[in-house]
Structures are given as C-alpha cells and as structure tokens.
Amino acid sequence: xxxxxxxxxxxxxxxxxxxxxxxxxxxxxxxxxxxxxxxxxxxxxxxxxxxxxxxxxxxxxxxxxxxxxxxxxxxxxxxxxxxxxxxxxxxxxxxxxxxxxxxxxxxxxxxxxxxxxxxxxxxxxxxxxxxxxxxxxxxx
Amino acid sequence: xxxxxxxxxxxxxxxxxxxxxxxxxxxxxxxxxxxxxxxxxxxxxxxxxxxxxxxxxxxxxxxx
Numbered sequence: 509x510x511x512x513x514x515x516x517x518x519x520x521x522x523x524x525x526x527x528x529x530x531x532x533x534x535x536x537x538x539x540x541x542x543x544x545x546x547x548x549x550x551x552x553x554x555x556x557x558x559x560x561x562x563x564x565x566x567x568x569x570x571x572x573x574x575x576x577x578x579x580x581x582x583x584x585x586x587x588x589x590x591x592x593x594x595x596x597x598x599x600x601x602x603x604x605x606x607x608x609x610x611x612x613x614x615x616x617x618x619x620x621x622x623x624x625x626x627x628x629x630x631x632x633x634x635x636x637x638x639x640x641x642x643x644x645x646x647x648x
Numbered sequence: 649x650x651x652x653x654x655x656x657x658x659x660x661x662x663x664x665x666x667x668x669x670x671x672x673x674x675x676x677x678x679x680x681x682x683x684x685x686x687x688x689x690x691x692x693x694x695x696x697x698x699x700x701x702x703x704x705x706x707x708x709x710x711x712x
Contacts, residue, residue: 519672585673586689587680647680 526580533573540566587647595639603632650709654682656700671695 544562552558581592607628613619657667664682668675671692680686688696688708697704 520669585677586692587677587686588674590686644676647676647685 523580523583526576526583530573530576530580533569533576537566537569537573540569591640591643591647594643595636598639599632599636602635603628606631649687650684650711651681652707653678653696656702656707657682667699670699 540562544559544566547562548554548559581589584592610623610628614621614623653667657664662670664675664678668678671678673692677686677688681688693704693708697707700707
C-alpha cells in the first residue's frame with residue numbers, strides 16, 4: 509500500500525491547500541465588504557474615487573473567492589461533491605422561495621420595516637450549514 | 649448496488665483509511681460505499697477494480 513503514498517499525500521495536501529486558500533479569499537472578501545460598507549462614511553467622507561476603488565476591489569476579490577470555491581470543490585471526492593451539491597440546491601431553493609416572500613412582506617403590509625438583504629444572506633448561510641451537516645450525517 | 653469492498657479490504661488487512669488513500673477519496677466515502685449508502689461513479693469503481701486486480705462485476709453487483 510505504499511506505492512502511491514506520494515500521490516495520495518499530494519491529493520490530501522492539495523485539498524488542504526485549496527481549503528486554506530478558500531478561507532483566505534473569504535476573509536479577504538469579508539474585509540473588503542466591510543471597507544466598502546464603512547469606508548465612505550468613516551474614512552474618506554464619501555469621496556467618489558476611493559469609493560469606486562473599494563467597490564471594484566470588493567468585486568475583484570469576490571470573483572477570486574468564487575474561483576477559489578470552484579477549485580476547492582473540484583478537488584473534493586465525489587461524495588463530498590454530492591453533499592455540497594445537495595446543500596447548495598437546498599440553499600438556492602430556500603433562498604429563492606423565502607427571499608421572494610420576504611421581499612413582498614412590506615408591500616402587502618405584514619411588516620412595517622424594509623426587508624434587508626442581510627437577513628436573506630443569514631438565512632442562506634444557516635440553510636447551507638444545516639444542509640452540509642445533514643449530508644455528512646446521512647453518509648456517516 | 650451491492651459491493652464486496654469491505655470483504656476484499658479485510659482480506660488484505662487494509663483499513664478504510666488506507667483504501668481511501670489508495671483510491672484518493674475520503675474515508676467517509678469508503679465507509680458510505682461499504683455500507684451501501686453511496687454508489688461510486690464508474691471511474692471510481694474501475695479504480696477499485698484495478699486496485700484489487702479483479703473484474704468490476706466481481707466487486708460491484710446490481711441488486712435488481
């Protein structure tokens with residue numbers, strides 16, 4: 509069983525590297541989102557040029573995060589990919605159905621505040637987390 | 649789909665982790681296949697057949 513140790517270790521090391529890289533891209537995206545959200549008000553007093561730069565930086569890092577996510581997913585084995593796919597499908601469905609309903613709540617006067625995208629992001633994050641946990645438990 | 653992965657692995661005194669390393673999948677995937685909770689793809693099934701040096705139909709059988 510030793511003949512493919514180097515290949516195996518490369519595969520495992522590659523997965524860990526991809527996961528670490530995705531974590532770094534995600535952290536960078538969160539930081540750039542915070543910069544875009546709070547920088548104009550707290551740092552540069554709504555000056556247009558730094559605001560545009562912050563938006564472009566956030567988009568660029570966001571796309572980097574998407575590519576890192578794709579690379580990480582492609583490095584996983586087929587069961588891990590299936591668990592991810594199932595959790596993603598659940599998240600998409602819940603996000604779409606609940607998002608549309610939530611968006612209409614103010615229009616039909618069931619709530620008095622304006623629906624916030626942050627609530628939808630939180631819901632989708634929790635749904636994805638639940639989906640991943642359920643998937644891992646299913647195939648234990 | 650039934651499979652003889654667990655038996656073949658035991659005959660060779662391999663752990664799930666060792667087999668997972670050889671097939672370049674996670675140990676969870678080997679466990680799920682052995683328990684019949686997950687059917688492997690054709691490429692993974694062929695990889696297992698090559699590893700055990702057996703025809704694929706001697707490892708995986710259709711339950712129908």
